[in-house]
Amino acid sequence: MIEYRRFLRRLVRNYIIGSVLAVLCLGGAVITSALRLPIGGFDALFVVLFSSFVIMVSLELLAFSRQVKPIRSLFLTEKPALEDIRNAYMRIHRLPSLSVLRILGPHLFGLSIPAVSLTLLFMRLGWVDLPVYYIGIAASGAVLVAGMHALIEYFLTDQAIRPLLKHVNETSEREYGVSMSLDGRVIVSTQRKFQLSAFSIGMFPLFFFVLATQIRLSVTGSPLIEDYWQWASIILLFGLLFSSLGAWLLSRSVRQPIGQLEKALRAVQTGDLDVRASDLYSDEFSRLVSGFNHMVKGLSQRQRINEQLLQSYFSTLAAALDARDPYTAGHSQRVAEYSLLIGRSAGLGAEQLDLLNKTALLHDIGKIGVRDSVLLKDGRLTDEEFEQIKKHPALGEEILKQVEPAETMAPLLPGVRSHHERYDGRGYPDxxxxxxxxxxxxxxxxxxAFDAMTSDRPYRSGMPIEKAIAILSEGKGTQWDPRYAQIFIDAFYQEKEISEPRRHLADA
Structure with a gap:
């Protein structure tokens, strides 16, 4: 609650600052000149202004109370719900935009409209004596003052909400372990903010000058008053065009580098660490682009190192497994190469080929859990021993499930578990x-299967490549997927060189 009270004090302070800057500094010239006008019935005008001011303040307090209600409720609740925290977080972010409505609405409906209505009524009753067009000038001045006040209030509120946002986020993390964020959602675009701000800064003083000059000419009775609005309209038109053009150019000069960085960030989010933002700017954006490019370059280098370490990790695991049996040394590496041969010929993408390679390297990892007396047996296996061997695909899956991070291993699990399934459904384990x-x-x-058939064993020699190919051809559609078996047969003969040199292949 202490943080909320501090926030309210900041808003009150900001409101006073905005009022002083907008009303006293900018409206001073209009008010000072207006006091010299030949106006009758100042007592009645004071009643009008006081009544309108009370209505305006009442409406503004009502609007403010409604705007901060979700925030106030959050601080009055001992343990707020997560949804209430999220709603309050979003409302805090919207307060700068809401402050504009809070200023403009009461000034228009609580000050200008009641003041104009009461003044016209008092003029009809004869209590106030002034030209009717003075009312239009006064109403226009009030709207301009409100606009400048709203602009100042927006930026002051934008700064005031930062500590409150931090406090709400800390509350969410402490109570629920959830960090509050907009997740890239834009409440007010930078382009719109710059356009409206630059336009307002350019046009408000010009409008004030035109109104103040109108009042001054009326006070002095200058003959220029007759054709004043002819050239004043031309000045306003040129000012409007120039302010609009300047606001657009300014917003574009800011939006372009931001848009480029956003595009580069989206590329990074999709995994493209080779993207770089073009350094085309000579202002502070140059440092921002340089920092972004340096960051992405560091991430790219770290990713390459991690990939090398991960690949080395998989290869080391496969080599450690193969080392248990000197007669099958290099089996996992060869199976990975044959699998990649099939995958490339089948048109798999780079990411899929990488996963296939890792899966093939670890396809027999479950044999770690098979007894040496069974795994290294020279002769034929008994039924009980073969049942032990048949457990290694499922055991391999369970082993890899224990490796962290789990999301890295998840794509490998289906292939490890199913590499002994048969196309006709007579395989294992499922x-x-x-x-x-x-x-x-x-x-x-x-x-x-191809590497098993062509590799030497203690109890038999590896069969000739032609015979192994013939067996694969005969088993298409029964033991093996007919498409991938045929792809391997075709690719094997078309491949001029296999990366891992093997003596029996080199002699063939």
Whole structure:
């Protein structure tokens, strides 16, 4: 509640500052000149102004109370709900825009309209004596003062809400562990803010000057008053055009670099760390662009290092697994190469090929949990021993589920678990068939079988490549996915060189 009271004090202080700047400084010339006008019935005019002022203040207090209601409720509740915190957070962000409505609305409906209405009534009753067009001048001056006051109030409120936003965010994190954020949502665009501000700064003093001059000429009885609005209208028109053009140019000069940085940030969010923002600016944006490019370059370098470390991690795991059996040394690496051969020929993208490579490297990781007496047995396996071997795909999946971060391993799990499934549904561990088998599992199954058939074992020599290819061809549609088996057969003969040199392939 202390922070809320501080916030209210800041708003009151800002309101006084805005009133002094807008009403006293800018309206002083109009008010001073107006006091010299031949006006009768100042007592009645004082009643008009006082009554209108009371109405204006009442409406403004009512509007302010409604605007801060969600914020006040938040601070009056001992443990506010998360949704209430979120609503208050959004309302705080909207307070600068709402402050403009809070100033303009009461000035128009609480001051100008009642003042004009009462003045016309008093003129009809004979209590006030002044030309009717003076009322239009006064009303125009009140609107201009309100506009400048609203502009000042907007920027002062924009600064005043920062500590309150920080406090609300800390409350959300403390109570619910949730950080409040707009998540890129724009309440008021920079372009609109600059355009309206620059236009107001250019036009408000000009309008005040025109009104003050009108009043001064009326007081002095100058003959220029007759054709005053002819040339005043021309001045206002040129001022309007120049202010509009200047506001547009200023907003564009700010919006262009911001838009370029936004585009570059979106590219970074999609994973493109090679993007760079063009350094085309000589103001503070030059430092901002330079800092952004330096940051992205650092992220790109760190990503390359992480990718190298991750690839080394996968290769080391595969090598450690293969080291258990000297007769299958390099099996995981070869299966990965054969799988990539299939994947490239099948048109997989770079990201998918990377995941396929990692999955293939770790496809037999579950064999870590198989006893050496079974895994390294020279002869045929018993039914019980074969059942132990059949557990390694599911065991591999469970092992990888324990590796953090989990989202990195998640894409690898389906292929590791399913690489011994058969296309006809007679494989293990789940008996999946056809397209129900994950794609990586179907690809690795072909690569794994080919390397197993062509590699030497203690109890047999590796079969000739031609025979292994023939077996793959015969097993299309039963043991292996017919598409990927045929892709491997075709690609194997078309591939002039396989990255990992193998003696029995080089001799073929």
């Amino acid at each position: 008996g999946l068939a056809g397209a129900n088998i994950p794609e990586f599992g179907r690809i690795i199954a072909v690569a794994d």
